[in-house]
Ligand code: ADP
């Protein structure tokens with residue numbers, strides 16, 4: 747079962763994984779009142795559909811005023827969204843997520859999934875976040891790092907450090923700490939909810955060295 751981004755982010759909050767402040771809306775008017783309760787402008791308007799690549803398809807828009815926010819929300823809600831994952835007919839959008847816009851310094855890729863051949867969870871990490879990980883894996887495989895989660899020991903602190911300290915240039919110490927803590931929490935979430943995928947792309951380091959999950963994708967194993 748695939749969850750929507752806003753649902754995945756509610757779960758992230760329960761596991762103390764930091765996310766931007768935000769709420770869903772089903773109309774342009776409601777989008778306006780949600781924005782009034784958040785930090786911003788800028789705000790971000792995000793189509794809630796089960797398909798990636800929304801940014802490139804016009805389903806994620808950064809806006810700088812309330813009037814821009816309302817017209818972005820109604821444009822997204824009133825037109826099917828076409829991305830490289832939807833097919834040409836696109837997908838109807840019933841809800842948009844309204845979020846505070848954060849000041850991004852770096853975008854990282856982080857996911858936990860199951861490696862069936864090894865029969866254990868694997869953490870996948872890349873400093874080339876924000877792009878399609880399949881593209882990164884085929885053009886620059888050296889940028890895709892993996893750490894396996896041995897079920898006997900669970901996620902080990904050294905594994906987070908191995909990934910965190912692989913970044914060049916090295917982020918501020920509090921950002922590295924934020925990354926390693928977040929990896930541990932994502933592994934705990936993955937196991938406790940029987941996920942088949944928990945993916946953050948991008949995981950962001952802000953200009954003030956905070957670490958935030960700006961996108962969120964969770965798939966639960968129905969079995
Ligand atoms: P998708 O993967 O479907 O394209 P994302 O949630 O990854 O959607 O958003 C696409 C891009 O939009 C991100 O890589 C990021 O640069 C930007 N973005 C998304 N949410 C925010 C936010 N709250 N603040 C600032 N930028 C954002």
Ligand code: MG
Pocket residue numbers: 947948961
């Ligand atoms: Mg994304």
